[in-house]
Amino acid sequence: MAKKETTLQTLYRLTIMVGTLSVGSLGAYQYGPPAEDVAQGINQAVAMVRERLELEPAELAAPAAAQPIAAAASPEAPRFDTAVAPVAFEQDTVSQIGPDSRLPGAIVEPWGDDGLQRASIAIPGPLGDRRMDAVGATPTEALERLASKAEAAGLR
Numbered sequence: 001m002a003k004k005e006t007t008l009q010t011l012y013r014l015t016i017m018v019g020t021l022s023v024g025s026l027g028a029y030q031y032g033p034p035a036e037d038v039a040q041g042i043n044q045a046v047a048m049v050r051e052r053l054e055l056e057p058a059e060l061a062a063p064a065a066a067q068p069i070a071a072a073a074s075p076e077a078p079r080f081d082t083a084v085a086p087v088a089f090e091q092d093t094v095s096q097i098g099p100d101s102r103l104p105g106a107i108v109e110p111w112g113d114d115g116l117q118r119a120s121i122a123i124p125g126p127l128g129d130r131r132m133d134a135v136g137a138t139p140t141e142a143l144e145r146l147a148s149k150a151e152a153a154g155l156r
Contacts, residue, residue: 030131034107034120103147108139119146 103121111118119142120133134149136142 031128034122103143103150106143106146108142111135117142119143121146121150123150 106121108119117139122129134145
C-alpha cells in the first residue's frame with residue numbers, strides 16, 4: 001500500500017519550488033545579459049527565420065488579423081502567424097554617459113512608467129563582470145546613487 005502524501009509535505013514541496021524559482025530569477029536578473037544583448041539575439045533569430053522561410057521583412061512584420069492556420073498538408077498554408085512582429089528595442093532611449101563621468105561606461109535609461117531613470121554599470125572582475133544599478137528621479141540622481149553604491153562596495 002502506497003503512503004499518502006500529507007498536506008504539510010505538499011506545502012513544503014511547494015515552498016521549495018517557489019524558493020528555487022525566486023532565486024533563479026533573481027540570479028538571471030542580476031547576472032544575466034543586458035537588454036541590448038537579448039534584443040540582438042532575438043533579432044538574429046528573426047533574421048534566421050526570415051532566411052529559412054525566404055520571406056521579405058514586410059511579409060513577416062505586416063500586421064494582419066488573426067487567422068486560423070490551415071492544415072500543414074496544404075503547400076499554401078503559412079508556417080507562422082503573420083500577426084507576430086519582430087522584437088526591436090529603441091536604441092535612442094538608452095544614453096551613454098560620457099568619459100567625464102565618475103563611472104565610465106555607465107548607462108542611464110528610462111525605468112518604469114513613473115519617469116524614473118536607471119543607471120547601470122558592469123564592472124569587470126577576475127570571476128566575471130559584476131553588475132550594479134541604481135534608480136533615481138533624474139539621470140544625475142541615478143548616477144550619484146550608483147557612484148555611492150560602488151564606493152560602498154569598494155569598487156571605485
